[in-house]
Amino acid sequence: MGRRSDVLELAVLGLLQESGLHGYELRKRLNALLGPFRALSYGTLYPCLKSLLAAGWIHEAGAGNEAGTATPASPLAGRRAKIVYELTAEGKERFQSLVSHPGPAAWEDERFDVHFAFFARTDAGTRLQILEGRRSRLEERREGYRQSMHRSRERAEQYTLELQRHGLESVDREVRWLSELIDTERASNMTHPPHDGDRPPLPAPAPGPDHESR
Amino acid sequence: MGRRSDVLELAVLGLLQESGLHGYELRKRLNALLGPFRALSYGTLYPCLKSLLAAGWIHEAGAGNEAGTATPASPLAGRRAKIVYELTAEGKERFQSLVSHPGPAAWEDERFDVHFAFFARTDAGTRLQILEGRRSRLEERREGYRQSMHRSRERAEQYTLELQRHGLESVDREVRWLSELIDTERASNMTHPPHDGDRPPLPAPAPGPDHESR
DNA sequence: GAAGCAATGTATCGGAGCGATATATCCAAG
DNA sequence: CTTGGATATATCGCTCCGATACATTGCTTC
Missing domain, CATH: 1.10.10.10 (Winged helix-like DNA-binding domain superfamily/Winged helix DNA-binding domain)
Structure with missing residues (x-):
């Protein structure tokens, strides 16, 4: 596929x-x-x-008919079933x-x-591996932004620059998010060590998006 | 197209x-x-x-050859030009x-x-229109996240929830970014009012991603 | 001075995936 | 009883992307 x-x-x-x-x-x-x-x-x-x-x-x-209604009339013909x-x-x-x-x-x-969504059914080692892989991927991207912004320092154009600044900031936040998750995972691995099929650590409720600004 | x-x-x-x-x-x-x-x-x-x-x-x-090297030998045949x-x-x-x-x-x-990148060549009214359109689009999305998270309160699964929490937070940041830009644009429109073909306001340097954590 | 090789440069092809669309059933409101 | 919306399955055309092929520099390194 x-x-x-x-x-x-x-x-x-x-x-x-x-x-x-x-x-x-x-x-x-x-x-x-x-x-x-x-x-x-x-x-x-x-x-x-x-x-x-x-x-x-x-x-x-x-x-179409396993619990309850027995096929009422004709079992034949059209009757498109789920x-x-x-x-x-x-x-x-x-x-x-x-x-x-x-x-x-x-x-x-x-x-x-998608992989993250199924972490509950993923073993701790693999979880860590994926999180770290994702983080380096984003660190590369962050570096790319830095390079790009540095290169276009002179030829600078206000809005383009602002766009890149915002992009960089977003990637940066993403990296920090992953770092927190990784720390949580690791801490949880310490307290209850490499034992196959263990419960996932919950990544701490987190203080929320800080919602009273603007 | x-x-x-x-x-x-x-x-x-x-x-x-x-x-x-x-x-x-x-x-x-x-x-x-x-x-x-x-x-x-x-x-x-x-x-x-x-x-x-x-x-x-x-x-x-x-x-291929407008400044300098006159076509050296045969102008015919292959010679793939830029x-x-x-x-x-x-x-x-x-x-x-x-x-x-x-x-x-x-x-x-x-x-x-892309539209944002060319804001320097866009008139102030259109800029505002696009920024506000974008913001409502994201507000809808934010609402979607809220609904979704509320719906899955009971059937909750730790990692899925964390993913949505993070998604919501990202959208929320995006909305705030746009709001700042809109405010800046509006302020600039005030000081120097609807006069065709005016200079774009620069959206304030901003304190940067706050880089010494972790 | 040629051999190696990375960057520059133009171009096409197969196929994955998306938007639009067709069709059909159920059920509640009017 | 009919309108309309949610549920449900399915296909088709078309766009776009990754892979790939190609040709031409220009550079290092023997």
């Missing part, structure tokens, strides 16, 4: 862990998972489901495998969020 | 205002403009240049038009940065 859809694969497999879902609900969860905006298209989801089906990681299960997708045993294994040793780049922009 | 490339169109037209450039250099400037990362592909740039050419906004100008793209008169008009009355959605994620 393609360059980006492997992250979709992970997300779908992850969401189906809990229980079987149909496409529509799956899409809603998917969109909620990564932030309530940036909608995922059905033109992406359904082909992905098909390929997961073909790979044998999920299977379809009709759900299709509930469920994980197969192989699918569960696949998810564990994806989550335990992340591909070449779990710290890229689109992938990181 | 397609859904996304119209922002590319604006960017290219804007960059060529200063002087003619060839594709390679254009790509570098483009990438620097939006942030030093997220590279733009030639597979996007060249088709765009072609369509701009077809529309008559730009024209090609050979630049192609410098320059704006036509229509191209300049087109840019002004794009910049003065922004399309249906100059405040969307990908478009906003």
